[in-house]
Amino acid sequence: MSRITLKDLSKFLSLSTSTISRALLNDKNINAETQKRVLEAAEKLGYRPNTTALSLKYGQTKNIGLVVPEMITPFSSKVLQGIQNILYPLGYRVIITQSDENPLIERKNLQLLEEFNVDGIIINLCHETYNEDVYKEIMDRGIPLVFFDRIPSKTLEVSKVVVDDNIKASLVVEHLINTGRKRIVHIMGPSTIRNAVEREMGYKRILKKHNIFDPELIIKTDGMMFEAGEHAAKHLLDRKIEFDSIFAFSDTLAIGAMNYLLEKGIKIPEQVAVASFSGTELATIVHPKLTSVQQPLVKMGEAAADLMLEKIKDISAPNQTIVMDTELIYRASTFN
Amino acid sequence: MSRITLKDLSKFLSLSTSTISRALLNDKNINAETQKRVLEAAEKLGYRPNTTALSLKYGQTKNIGLVVPEMITPFSSKVLQGIQNILYPLGYRVIITQSDENPLIERKNLQLLEEFNVDGIIINLCHETYNEDVYKEIMDRGIPLVFFDRIPSKTLEVSKVVVDDNIKASLVVEHLINTGRKRIVHIMGPSTIRNAVEREMGYKRILKKHNIFDPELIIKTDGMMFEAGEHAAKHLLDRKIEFDSIFAFSDTLAIGAMNYLLEKGIKIPEQVAVASFSGTELATIVHPKLTSVQQPLVKMGEAAADLMLEKIKDISAPNQTIVMDTELIYRASTFN
DNA sequence: GTGAAAGCGCTAACAC
DNA sequence: GTGTTAGCGCTTTCAC
Numbered sequence: 001m002s003r004i005t006l007k008d009l010s011k012f013l014s015l016s017t018s019t020i021s022r023a024l025l026n027d028k029n030i031n032a033e034t035q036k037r038v039l040e041a042a043e044k045l046g047y048r049p050n051t052t053a054l055s056l057k058y059g060q061t062k063n064i065g066l067v068v069p070e071m072i073t074p075f076s077s078k079v080l081q082g083i084q085n086i087l088y089p090l091g092y093r094v095i096i097t098q099s100d101e102n103p104l105i106e107r108k109n110l111q112l113l114e115e116f117n118v119d120g121i122i123i124n125l126c127h128e129t130y131n132e133d134v135y136k137e138i139m140d141r142g143i144p145l146v147f148f149d150r151i152p153s154k155t156l157e158v159s160k161v162v163v164d165d166n167i168k169a170s171l172v173v174e175h176l177i178n179t180g181r182k183r184i185v186h187i188m189g190p191s192t193i194r195n196a197v198e199r200e201m202g203y204k205r206i207l208k209k210h211n212i213f214d215p216e217l218i219i220k221t222d223g224m225m226f227e228a229g230e231h232a233a234k235h236l237l238d239r240k241i242e243f244d245s246i247f248a249f250s251d252t253l254a255i256g257a258m259n260y261l262l263e264k265g266i267k268i269p270e271q272v273a274v275a276s277f278s279g280t281e282l283a284t285i286v287h288p289k290l291t292s293v294q295q296p297l298v299k300m301g302e303a304a305a306d307l308m309l310e311k312i313k314d315i316s317a318p319n320q321t322i323v324m325d326t327e328l329i330y331r332a333s334t335f336n
Numbered sequence: 337m338s339r340i341t342l343k344d345l346s347k348f349l350s351l352s353t354s355t356i357s358r359a360l361l362n363d364k365n366i367n368a369e370t371q372k373r374v375l376e377a378a379e380k381l382g383y384r385p386n387t388t389a390l391s392l393k394y395g396q397t398k399n400i401g402l403v404v405p406e407m408i409t410p411f412s413s414k415v416l417q418g419i420q421n422i423l424y425p426l427g428y429r430v431i432i433t434q435s436d437e438n439p440l441i442e443r444k445n446l447q448l449l450e451e452f453n454v455d456g457i458i459i460n461l462c463h464e465t466y467n468e469d470v471y472k473e474i475m476d477r478g479i480p481l482v483f484f485d486r487i488p489s490k491t492l493e494v495s496k497v498v499v500d501d502n503i504k505a506s507l508v509v510e511h512l513i514n515t516g517r518k519r520i521v522h523i524m525g526p527s528t529i530r531n532a533v534e535r536e537m538g539y540k541r542i543l544k545k546h547n548i549f550d551p552e553l554i555i556k557t558d559g560m561m562f563e564a565g566e567h568a569a570k571h572l573l574d575r576k577i578e579f580d581s582i583f584a585f586s587d588t589l590a591i592g593a594m595n596y597l598l599e600k601g602i603k604i605p606e607q608v609a610v611a612s613f614s615g616t617e618l619a620t621i622v623h624p625k626l627t628s629v630q631q632p633l634v635k636m637g638e639a640a641a642d643l644m645l646e647k648i649k650d651i652s653a654p655n656q657t658i659v660m661d662t663e664l665i666y667r668a669s670t671f672n
Numbered sequence: 673g674t675g676a677a678a679g680c681g682c683t684a685a686c687a688c
Numbered sequence: 689g690t691g692t693t694a695g696c697g698c699t700t701t702c703a704c
Contacts, residue, residue, distance in 0.1 A: 006683095015690080016690065017681085030690090031689055049682080051397070052680085052681075054682065056386075057696055061387070063429065072410045072617055074407070074408045080434075088448060094432070095430065096416070098416075116427075258623070281408055284562075287595045287622070341697055341698085342698065353675090354675065354677095355675075366673070366674090370673080389698040393700095394680080395680070
């Protein structure tokens with residue numbers, strides 16, 4: 001808590017609090033001499049403005065909530081970094097909540113953030129439709145909501161930051177084909193996540209184009225974490241499904257699968273090439289390093305924060321969709 | 337922002353705001369009938385208390401700052417989880433800042449949090465002494481500071497949550513010796529981090545006890561991230577230093593080193609066993625999985641939050657040091 | 673049991 | 689150019 005207040009300065013200098021305030025705010029109606037005295041006294045006594053008073057005055061808490069599915073992988077941290085880059089210098093605090101990939105927890109988090117009186121919420125959701133009612137309620141109450149990465153179903157019009165999942169997924173698959181792979185597995189995320197469906201569409205389109213599509217090669221996972229990837233790999237081996245490569249929905253799933261294969265003595269990339277989507281550090285801290293679609297996560301955070309600022313300035317600003325550019329990074333996991 | 341206020345309810349029910357307030361706070365001086373009416377109206381109109389007004393009233397922002405070195409690894413996220421477990425239900429917001437292992441950024445973060453008027457700061461520092469002056473200043477201003485994991489030098493008495501680095505490091509080394517390793521490298525963190533020194537001491541003590549200590553086997557890194565581990569491994573190979581195992585300061589350094597060795601075709605654990613310290617998911621998502629000292633990160637966060645609450649309740653509460661139990665988890669990276 | 677009024681720290685409209 | 693005052697939303701004396 002700030003100890004010393006305008007009132008203290010006012011007493012100290014025998015000036016009214018409004019004069020002090022004006023001096024501090026660099027108002028035009030202030031004597032240069034007076035201002036200097038005030039500034040010096042403020043410095044000397046260690047005055048720090050009370051943000052709470054300002055919040056009350058202006059009706060803005062300067063708190064922005066962030067809801068993410070998890071923070072085990074660096075994905076959200078990177079986006080957070082971008083959000084902070086924009087919001088911290090402007091005096092906004094960012095309050096993070098983790099949903100643990102559970103829509104129920106996400107729901108609680110949203111309610112918690114509302115209780116925290118945030119000015120807006122930036123969210124990467126964990127289920128396309130489950131909490132749609134809450135999203136709506138929140139927006140109806142005049143609290144702007146900005147989505148990134150995983151967005152709600154099309155029935156809800158919102159501001160959002162996304163990547164072109166479909167096209168980039170197809171590029172990954174093309175790459176696998178170009179390097180001679182024919183039995184390309186897709187480890188697909190839950191279909192309650194729009195991106196999973198989009199990436200699958202990209203995958204399917206290319207395989208069909210090349211006439212090598214086989215529905216058996218699509219493994220839909222239940223979860224999103226490493227074990228889900230392991231299960232997918234186990235499933236493939238247990239069923240003796242023949243495959244020479246994997247395109248996974250995310251680095252996380254890819255790594256889970258990769259480690260299972262390595263444990264079973266399968267050589268990567270010699271026997272099975274692995275590629276994925278995300279672009280976190282995870283792709284480069286495993287061996288072999290993963291070919292992956294790199295998303296500009298920090299920039300995505302910055303974009304989301306910008307959208308949020310726009311909405312805060314004018315709640316009726318039109319919803320925008322920002323599509324970020326991604327880059328397919330080729331690494332050892334897909335080359336012999 | 338909450339739309340509807342006590343005043344609105346007051347008008348709506350033709351009652352004074354004080355009565356409304358009393359009803360909502362379940363005060364004894366309130367007619368049961370009146371209270372019922374108020375509660376119903378509040379529900380109906382969707383009243384939500386304005387936390388800002390409360391903050392101003394009580395002189396507490398209910399904001400707690402968190403300063404961590406990085407969020408690329410899951411270490412801080414886990415601790416954050418624990419902190420949130422305790423603080424969120426109590427209405428405290430947690431505001432995170434990342435120092436990027438840079439004391440200068442840490443300094444800025446601390447100042448930022450002060451400007452945010454936090455009620456207290458929980459911190460995992462990135463340099464033992466560099467910002468000691470700021471820590472002191474902050475505490476002198478009556479803002480409680482609680483440290484965890486990496487703590488300041490002994491000249492600064494503070495509340496903190498730590499683990500027994502020295503003893504657990506020695507257990508890891510004993511384990512390596514028990515599995516037949518003789519040339520045990522230590523990849524040591526920067527000595528500006530107390531834990532690095534403690535873990536090195538544990539390492540040294542055991543090697544000396546067994547008469548196999550060789551100063552050449554200690555590689556002190558400059559950084560803390562994966563590349564620093566790689567560099568250490570490169571250094572070992574370049575200098576043709578003979579070794580059959582590695583004990584690394586952290587999972588991060590261990591993984592960096594491991595991947596470099598794997599790239600050079602060195603077999604793990606057959607040729608080189610690897611063990612580390614941390615206990616994040618990182619240890620289990622690489623191949624082979626890492627033997628590592630598992631720290632109870634969520635619990636550490638909870639303990640730090642508890643210490644913080646104590647300090648908030650009574651700023652003059654005595655400083656406490658909580659030492660958490662850790663567990664050495666044996667995994668494939670140290671077994672043939 | 674209820675209402676009026678003060679005050680938390682600050683800014684801004686209004687006097688002078 | 690400076691001071692006075694009101695008010696942001698809430699709780700809490702103090703009256704009645």
